[in-house]
Amino acid sequence: MNTRELLLPTRSGRPLSVTGFDPALCLLLAGNLLPLYGALFGGWSVLSILQVYWAENVIIGVLTLLEMLTVALAGGSVWGAVGSLFPMAFFCFHYGMFTFVHGVFIYAIFGAGPFAHGVLHWADLEQLYDPFLPGHPLFYAAVTILLAHLNSLRANFIGAGEYRALGIPQLMFRPYGRVMLLHVVLLLGGLLAQQTGSNIAALALLVAIKTTADLILYRKYHTRPAAGAAA
Numbered sequence: 001m002n003t004r005e006l007l008l009p010t011r012s013g014r015p016l017s018v019t020g021f022d023p024a025l026c027l028l029l030a031g032n033l034l035p036l037y038g039a040l041f042g043g044w045s046v047l048s049i050l051q052v053y054w055a056e057n058v059i060i061g062v063l064t065l066l067e068m069l070t071v072a073l074a075g076g077s078v079w080g081a082v083g084s085l086f087p088m089a090f091f092c093f094h095y096g097m098f099t100f101v102h103g104v105f106i107y108a109i110f111g112a113g114p115f116a117h118g119v120l121h122w123a124d125l126e127q128l129y130d131p132f133l134p135g136h137p138l139f140y141a142a143v144t145i146l147l148a149h150l151n152s153l154r155a156n157f158i159g160a161g162e163y164r165a166l167g168i169p170q171l172m173f174r175p176y177g178r179v180m181l182l183h184v185v186l187l188l189g190g191l192l193a194q195q196t197g198s199n200i201a202a203l204a205l206l207v208a209i210k211t212t213a214d215l216i217l218y219r220k221y222h223t224r225p226a227a228g229a230a231a
Contacts, residue, residue: 024155025218027148031056032211034141039203042137047110049206053182054103055132055142056149060175061095063149067157068168084168091172098176102183109187156222178217185213 035052038044065088072084132139156162189206 022155024148024152024222025215027144027151028214028218029211031141031145031148032207032214034144036204036207038137038141039200039207044137044203045110046203046206047106048138049203050106050110051132052138052141052145053210054099054106055138056145057099057102057175057179057182059142059146059149060178061091061099063153064095064171064175065092067153067163067166068171070158071163071166071168071171074163087168087172095175098179102179109191152218152222160222162222174221181217182210182213185209 035044035049038048068084068088068091072081072088075081132142189209192202192205
């Protein structure tokens with residue numbers, strides 16, 4: 001048994017089908033619908049909803065690092081694993097800065113305080129992470145999204161063997177397309193909701209647009225032929 005087989009057992013060598021019940025997809029939908037619940041019953045603002053979706057970008061970045069590490073270790077080569085450290089470090093720095101600037105951009109447009117005036121005060125950086133501390137409503141929404149992506153990593157990336165078809169360069173650049181697409185979608189939806197006074201209908205539309213985009217991207221990345229269709 002080689003290193004790949006030891007670390008990443010497969011299910012009879014066949015990909016999983018997502019035509020039936022998909023727990024990862026259900027959790028992803030739940031994570032997207034929690035902001036809708038907050039808008040309907042919790043008085044969440046446009047900023048609150050965008051905060052949750054910004055946190056999802058952070059989660060995706062961390063899990064992408066785990067995927068890159070998994071592919072490196074599954075290669076069975078020590079030097080290959082060592083060589084993967086540089087792209088992983090580059091991704092950590094570049095995507096981290098990209099996500100940070102994205103967060104500041106959200107606060108500058110939709111937030112209050114120093115971010116709303118285009119001035120970044122380091123003493124006020126807690127505005128980026130304070131809503132995600134335990135006890136805050138946004139914390140539970142972020143945890144649900146985290147569980148959804150963790151389950152997808154377990155079931156799709158490892159369990160269904162997606163890691164065999166993906167290389168580190170491909171994994172490194174894949175999150176950017178998703179973040180840029182959702183950034184445009186959320187920015188336009190957020191501006192619409194803001195212009196309408198953050199009413200329930202506009203916030204629900206924002207959540208619906210983001211959820212639809214998530215479903216499309218999930219099917220794009222994870223839909224595979226059913227086991228019975230395999231040759």
